[in-house]
Amino acid sequence: MESISQLLHFFPLIIVTIGSLVVMMVDAFSKDTAKLYYLSVFFLIAALAASISDVFGPAGEAFYGMAVYGGTSAMGGVIVLLGTLFVVLLCKEYLTAIKHHVGEVYSLILFCTVGMLVLVTANDLVTLFLGVETMSIALYVLAGLIKRDKAGAEAALKYFLLGAFATGFFLYGIALLYGAAGSTQLTAIAEVTDGGLIYWGGLAMLLVGIFFKISAVPFHMWTPDVYQGAPTLITAYMATASKAAVIVALIILLGRAFPDIHSDWAEVFQVIAVLTMILGNVIALVQDNMKRMLAYSSIAHVGYIMVGLVAGTAAGYSGVMYYLFAYTIMNVGAFGVVAYYERQKGLDFTNMENYGGLGYKQPMFGVAMSIFMFSLAGIPPFAGFIGKYQVFAAAVYEGYIGLVLVGVITSVIGVYYYIRVLVYLYMREPESDTVFQQPGMVYKTAILVLAIMTIYFGIQPGALSEIFTQGFEQLQIMAATGR
């Protein structure tokens, strides 16, 4: 009976699970894909509302320590669901325009979201694995959604092969840690602080699996190919919601299972963060394809996020949460605008060279794109700046000056390729005189809302960061350095 009452704390997960099943069933019996769209939006909004109310509800462990709820988990759920909701809102118009509006998109996205929601509640390595795999398998299929597109199929296959390879490491890591601790529960693992080679080897392989999912260098190689090959809004979904889910799970993992060996894993994270920031930014400089550029940019952002993890304090973790939140809204927005340009006829509008003068063709999207680019570059007063500022500040406070220096310098490099987009949008002559198809009302409104959020959370970060900070206390995610 106890575990049934505990189900009450997992409403968002339950809603999305039911939703995905309903959508799949309706898809089987109905030809009307628009219906599926409305159903998905309905379920996602319901789940988001439940998730937001969970943020202010109680927190604790459930199901004999397999899962946690409330606090950080609830906030992770909010970020994931927010990203998913906006992607789905934009999806219908985009898929219709590229003549690939098929029903399974919605059930796949919802299945994938189920995996993400399991991830953010994982308090046990088994739960963690379950979440990662539920999410990943749906993503592999989504990447190859457009069956006639060769690039998409190639991307999906590569993603699957490498993903399977990484899962091998992940699973082996879990097995070894179980060997060292005698349990797969995070809190039980925390009691072991030096279990010899099995322990350290297990941790190393577990981290490899996670680094692959968040595409940290040098585990990032799949990212550009997959991001470019997948349908643009699916890319947006992979780049935001899936990364946010894995990183929230990583915070819970690090904070609950490995708080006492912070100095050891922080060393790994430092090296990986430096590699990720440098490589992501430097290669992004020379990309002409927007989706590829955004792929490398997302790699670079993971590098900044890892700086906050290195700090290991409540401030650092809360900064990471803020970063994820900001990154999700601005990146979905940026991909949304790219997806709008892409479907225009005449030229290949994923190529930046063809962006000349587009800012004047659809003024609102031009302005919105500028806001997203400035925010991604980390320029105040946009949300991206606050996120970056918070993770860097937390790291400086803990004495990681050199690491932050690398972060700041690579951010400066990053400004080049973000502003370059604006140079094309506003300062170059149009490449063709294509008359642009106007976006629909929902599409326009969604982009507008994302742009307004990007500004609002750049000016008014206070309340949200406070909620984030409280979440860590509620779930007793220990600040590793004791602060």
Add this chain to the structure above:
Amino acid sequence: MAELIPFIIGIPLLGFLINGLLGLAFPAWREQKLLIGIIANLSVFVPFLMTLSIFMGMTGQSDPTVVTLWTWMEAGDFSADIAYRIDQLSILMALIVTGVGSLIHLYSIGYMGHDEGYWKYFAYLNLFIFAMMNLVMADNLLLLFLGWEGVGLCSYLLIGFWYSDMAKSIAAKKAFLYNRVGDAAFLIAMYLTFSHVGSLSFGEIFASLDQIPQTTVFWIGFLLLIGATGKSAQIPLFVWLPDAMAGPTAVSALIHAATMVTAGIYLISRMSEMYVLSPEVMLLVAVIGGLTAIVAATIALTQHDIKSVLAYSTVSQLGFMFLALGSGAFIAALFHVLTHAFFKACLFLGSGSVIHTMEHVEHKLHDEGKQVHYDPQDMRNMGGLKKYMPSTYWTFLISTLAIAGIPPLSGFFSKDEILVMTFNAGTVAEYGAVYYGLWGIGIITAFLTAFYMFRLTFSTFHGEFKLEKNVAGAEGAEKHLHESPKTMTLPLWILAALAVVGGFVGIPNFVASTFAGTDVSVNQMHIWLGGSIADFDLVLSKAVEWALLSGAVLIAALGIFFAYRLYGNAEVEEADKLVSARTRPLYSTWSDKYKVDEIYEGGIVNPLVKFSNGLYVFDMRVIDGLVNLVGGTMKLTGSLLRYIQTGVAGNYAFALVLGVILVFYLLLF
């Protein structure tokens, strides 16, 4: 009352957003002039009523309340708070800003009614009120600076409102750049303050004044003063204000007479507790004020453009306020800010009413097929407007009497208090002798003020209408003269009424005491502000004060008398020749505006341009070369690194294995 603050600050912003965004997105909205006007007016009037209700709930003894809306960011000890301070000073300023602002918004409905950029004009005006409210209500220097920059931006946008006219664009740019010079000093003052106090909020600055070394107090005061001279158009940065008259006249009244230009006085009064600690900086404030007052007044004597006369008059009156600040009479300075806001806004709006009519005449003549072109602001073309524009005339005359310092109008009380306090500073302050000299300058300026203001009034409204005589082809112009619409004359009468009674909040205590026979305290300004401002004590005897007061009235009357003798029949050019003959060789210096613009051009701007050109070469070759080298290296690295991305899944797996080895190495060794 604290809960009203978000609305008082936010409603003008909302008005700006509504009119600005809707106007930008929907061209049809721009035609809804009535609606735009109503929204814009309410966006100022409602905050005025709210401010009034806060004012009613306060007394001179109320403690300051700080309302922190949110913290934008924190870094170590530094915290950027969006926080507002409710105290006697900020509420007084907020009342002036929203009150005078409301009247000028109302006036603008008629004045700008035919302009294409009507919606944009009101959007800017609301944005200005928002920025100005931030300036006066801010609880810390940083937010104050944000408002300070905001009003500078709005001033730029509105001076250059008719930007297709090159001269107006240049005037806007000039105003902006001169202000930037002051802003740079303001910023340095903030850094200095923060480095010694560790905070920028007023409460903490005042609490730790005794920990700041004397020389630092001087430098902070000095740098803030430079900032104030930029915004309030004082020597050495005053030259932008006369050019700023290129904007719509209502803007001149609101921004360049009543509110924005008094920001410098507000800033120094806000920091009064710090200023009184450094006699040197006080002296500097007073000297700058005194010199500006007389320099601007002498230039005003020679101008023919009616707005130009008013502009120099504003600079001169602001000089008086600085003189008061430097003499430790902060309350008197604010009192003059208050009265000046009434009579100078009225004068500007009156001049706008005149210009409006003169332009109307030009349009009518064009309609009749007469190709005449003349300057609608040149007083030599006016005269005799009294009988056609009675409301404008009477309100203009009342305000002129007020600015001249004729009792019992408002300007008399405030100007007299300034002169008395300057004389007083000669007794109580260090460097007393200098203050006596400044008092002398003040008296001469008071005489000049009465003289040039009546020169303006007589030339414009008395005598015969001279346009038909002066400009070929302008026959029949006189019949087109008419009074301005009600939305324009109503604000004029309200402001004129305030210019009459506004002074009664500051009746000098010694006057009341003499009549009452005992010592009484009736000066509401002192009762209201006395607790929050660090004025010098007034030590003069009643007899001396009476003597100074009578002297001031006498000198003003003398100014009016001379003006009447020379300009009473509105023959401007002949009378000017007479004045110029009597005051040679000074007159040419005055009419050349002391050649300040030319000196700046030759002494600062040109050498700076030469120096910059030299630097430019260095920048192009060396700095840019280095930057491009770094950038090029990065791009080269990028284009080499992208070859790692072979597209072959096997290679990717290989990289992954390398990564595994790296992680193992880092964790195990």
